[in-house]
Amino acid sequence: DQQVKQNSPSLSVQEGRISILNCDYTNSMFDYFLWYKKYPAEGPTFLISISSIKDKNEDGRFTVFLNKSAKHLSLHIVPSQPGDSAVYFCAAKVDNSKLTFGKGITLSVRP
Amino acid sequence: DTEVTQTPKHLVMGMTNKKSLKCEQHMGHRAMYWYKQKAKKPPELMFVYSYEKLSINESVPSRFSPECPNSSLLNLHLHALQPEDSALYLCASSQEAGGMGTGELFFGEGSRLTVL
Numbered sequence: 452d453q454q455v456k457q458n459s460p461s462l463s464v465q466e467g468r469i470s471i472l473n474c475d476y477t478n479s480m481f482d483y484f485l486w487y488k489k490y491p492a493e494g495p496t497f498l499i500s501i502s503s504i505k506d507k508n509e510d511g512r513f514t515v516f517l518n519k520s521a522k523h524l525s526l527h528i529v530p531s532q533p534g535d536s537a538v539y540f541c542a543a544k545v546d547n548s549k550l551t552f553g554k555g556i557t558l559s560v561r562p
Numbered sequence: 563d564t565e566v567t568q569t570p571k572h573l574v575m576g577m578t579n580k581k582s583l584k585c586e587q588h589m590g591h592r593a594m595y596w597y598k599q600k601a602k603k604p605p606e607l608m609f610v611y612s613y614e615k616l617s618i619n620e621s622v623p624s625r626f627s628p629e630c631p632n633s634s635l636l637n638l639h640l641h642a643l644q645p646e647d648s649a650l651y652l653c654a655s656s657q658e659a660g661g662m663g664t665g666e667l668f669f670g671e672g673s674r675l676t677v678l
Binding site: 460485487492493494495496497500540549550552553554555 | 566568602603604605607610618652653654666667668669670671672674
């Protein structure tokens with residue numbers, strides 16, 4: 452049973468436009484959410500996170516929004532750059548438990 | 563450059579071989595992890611070490627044997643693997659086990675394992 456779902460396997464956007472990556476979850480006990488970015492042949496790298504007590508966290512071009520009532524979070528990248536092309540994993544955790552990852556979404560930013 | 567170093571980057575082994583994957587971090591993190599990742603799948607947790615003691619084993623077959631010689635090193639000993647064990651094996655570390663606090667994990671680049 453997937454507790455963290457990334458239902459779209461891929462997304463393609465034009466350079467300079469906004470990329471919106473979505474993630475849904477089923478466990479209402481999750482208290483922290485993270486986004487990881489992964490290039491081919493590399494390990495995932497931490498991108499941005501948000502606590503369940505917040506609804507928005509911003510870091511440069513990256514903003515994560517959390518809608519607890521809908522059990523939904525999204526990662527906005529604006530403006531998108533070709534170097535952003537990668538696989539993005541949404542992850543969540545409860546207290547001190549392990550991270551639960553989504554399946555990932557492949558973002559392609561066209562020049 | 564990643565601060566979690568994994569060796570080797572690529573490993574090909576037969577089903578009767580014994581090999582080891584190695585991981586090293588010098589960030590002073592107290593928790594280290596092994597994950598397995600298959601193509602187009604999320605990373606799957608295998609083991610967690612907290613303060614050099616095994617704290618989580620996600621029902622991993624005994625042909626995978628982890629070892630934590632000290633707080634900076636984590637090994638994964640491999641023996642009698644199956645072709646379906648071919649995957650990318652990722653090592654990660656965090657300040658505390660279970661990701662207390664932010665839950666942020668620092669991953670290595672991974673070791674690509676192929677079992678023939």
